[in-house]
Amino acid sequence: MQVNLFYSINMPKGTRTRRRSGCPLNASVEMLGDRWSLLIIRDMMLRGSRTYKEFLNSHERIATNILADRLRRLENYGILATERDPSDGRKLIYRLTPKGIDLAPVLTEMVLWAARHEETGNQALVREMQNDKERLLATIRQRWAEGRHQSP
Amino acid sequence: MQVNLFYSINMPKGTRTRRRSGCPLNASVEMLGDRWSLLIIRDMMLRGSRTYKEFLNSHERIATNILADRLRRLENYGILATERDPSDGRKLIYRLTPKGIDLAPVLTEMVLWAARHEETGNQALVREMQNDKERLLATIRQRWAEGRHQSP
DNA sequence: AAATTTACTTGCATTTTACAAGTGAAATGT
DNA sequence: ACATTTCACTTGTAAAATGCAAGTAAATTT
Known part of the structure; x- marks a missing residue:
């Protein structure tokens, strides 16, 4: 059995701990280079999406498990943050951090x-x-x- | 057996014919949203890489089959173009098109x-x-x- | 003519993605 | 109060993409 030393336990898939290189473009690609992450950020920034359900409504039709995974990864990277909705305990509010707004x-x-x-x-x-x-x-x-x- | 109607025969994997949506950001993501494409473009633009072998030398260590696939995709998208090296018939010269330079x-x-x-x-x-x-x-x-x- | 270089391809294991269905906690309706 | 709905997920499984090692054909060099 082989283990991939670039990944750690308890992290969403694809969340690397070691980088392939020190190049800043590579860092961006490792955080954002997939088919969904930037679309989620677009939905927050341009369409004002804030909840899981709102993200699911966007036209590209992301699968529920992939959405959950990407939200977790983006949070781990410090690009977005979550808080409970004070007026509805079921809802989690996702918002961009300064890093995400950048x-x-x-x-x-x-x-x-x-x-x-x-x-x-x-x-x-x-x-x-x-x-x-x-x-x-x-x-x-x-x-x-x-x-x-x-x-x- | 199920077939994916978003893909066509004789195209590199991941080269879609139909888009998930008309959003321009989604178009960019479908062409460039993976772990390698932008690094290849970086190597051409900033490091002056022009041949298959030069791309293989870059620090992130792309696999040979993935590199071949990505070069084909980027060519299909019109981001880069190829020509034979006139002084060495084994070599293919890859160069950015105006779309790629943009x-x-x-x-x-x-x-x-x-x-x-x-x-x-x-x-x-x-x-x-x-x-x-x-x-x-x-x-x-x-x-x-x-x-x-x-x-x- | 043999060895080397270049640009790949092939086979296969591992990882990621996609799709459908299900779950538990909180809120709402009656 | 209790059933129903909503919300944010998780789970199972098939399909696709990726990574790795090895192999190949054509052109060039020795």
Whole structure:
């Protein structure tokens, strides 16, 4: 039997303790390089999703076990944090940490790149990002600083 | 037996024909959201890697079959293109297309994010990116326009 | 002509993902 | 008070992706 020394017990799958290299891009890829993590962050940042159920509603249809796993990983990485909903003890509120909010420029550039080179939707968002990247980023940061990131 | 209608024959694994959604971020994630693609692009853009063997030399140690698969996928997506080396018929030269070069801002933001929030190396590159993001991007673009992206 | 280099492919074990169904705690309806 | 619903998951299992070692064919070098 062989064990993978890059992983530890009691951690979600794929949560590495040792890095493959010290390159900062590699660090980002190890934390975010999969088919779901960045979409969860998008849902929090741009769509105001805060609960497990809200994440499940998004159009790409993530499986429930994968969602639970990714939320745990992102929390372990310090990208998001949780708290119980004081008004409903069943609900967990997920919110971005400062580290998570700092991903806004990464998401912006990925959106703009795809919009430039692929046929994609949500042209309103894309135009907003193109026209004044800095203003949008400031808005996102401020919305989170003020706690106005709750769902409508 | 069940078949997955999101995939087609004769395409590298994971190369989807239908998208999970029209969101531009999702498009980026479907093309680049794995543990290797962005590292290959980094090697081309920042380290000047051009051949299969040069990619294999990078510190994260990609497996040969995965590398072949990722190169095929990135070519299918139009992110890179190949040509035979005129002076050595065994060698294939991989180079970024304009679409691939346009990923420079994505890589930059991912590097800066990790450098800000994780302990990583290559502080020289990070400082260069911090100090003058636009100048570095202009340099990368120009280096590729001039064909000076060959290995040293 | 033999050895080496390059760019892969193949086979197989391990790990991850996807899908469907189920569970327990808290809240709501009657 | 008790049944029903909601919420946030977990579990089981099939399918797909990844990782590792070994092998191969064509071009080049010796």
